[in-house]
Amino acid sequence: MTVSLIATLTARPETREELFRLLVEQVEPTRAEHGCIDYNLHVDARDPRVFVFYEKWKSQADLDAHMEMPHLKPLLSQIDRLLAKPVDIWRLLPAEPASPQLTMMTTEGPISQV
Helix, strand or coil, rough: EEEEEEEEECCCCCHHHHHHHHHHHHHHHCCCCEEEEEEEEECCCCCCEEEEEEEEECHHHHHHHHHCHHHHHHHHHHHHHCCCCEEEEEECCCCCCCCCCEEEEEEEEEECCC
């Protein structure tokens, strides 16, 4: 099953530009990784200190391998100093249409139909 997630990173006011540079440096090497389907960096329209990654991977193993890549080391070694608060990660699960209703899914299975 594919793995999708949203990661939100909030820079300290004085480290915004440094964090932005390090995040941008991750985009192209990550997109070239095995199993990367989608990897996009965004900035919040209301707060330029807030960066959001949308990621989609072919598998959890591919995401796990990504987290061990050498190109992440410069970012990960500085992350605590650069961030105003911990990274917020939302793991997304597919909400597949179940005719004719939509079934809400969890890791344990369907939880409701709407």
